[in-house]
Amino acid sequence: MSEGPIKQWRDSYKRPPVSVPASIRICGSNRFGVAYCGTRRNAGVSTNWANVTCTECLAARAADERESGNSGSE
Secondary structure, three states: OOHHHHHHHHHHOOOOOOOOOOOHHHHHHHOOOEEOOOOOOEEEOOOOOOOOHHHHHHHHHHHHHHOOOOOOOO
């Protein structure tokens, strides 16, 4: 496929690659013990958000806090 405008448009909707490899990723756990991003992909899970390295978990938590109006201090 060429690198024309249609391919560029399709590529603009692709998810960016995960910045943290699965082998070293630590996902955040919600109150039910499930990874906040919804998947573990060979990652550890921590309830201490200072240890979380999964960018998807951090983004999901930030979006939830913004939506609910919480400051994040529990």
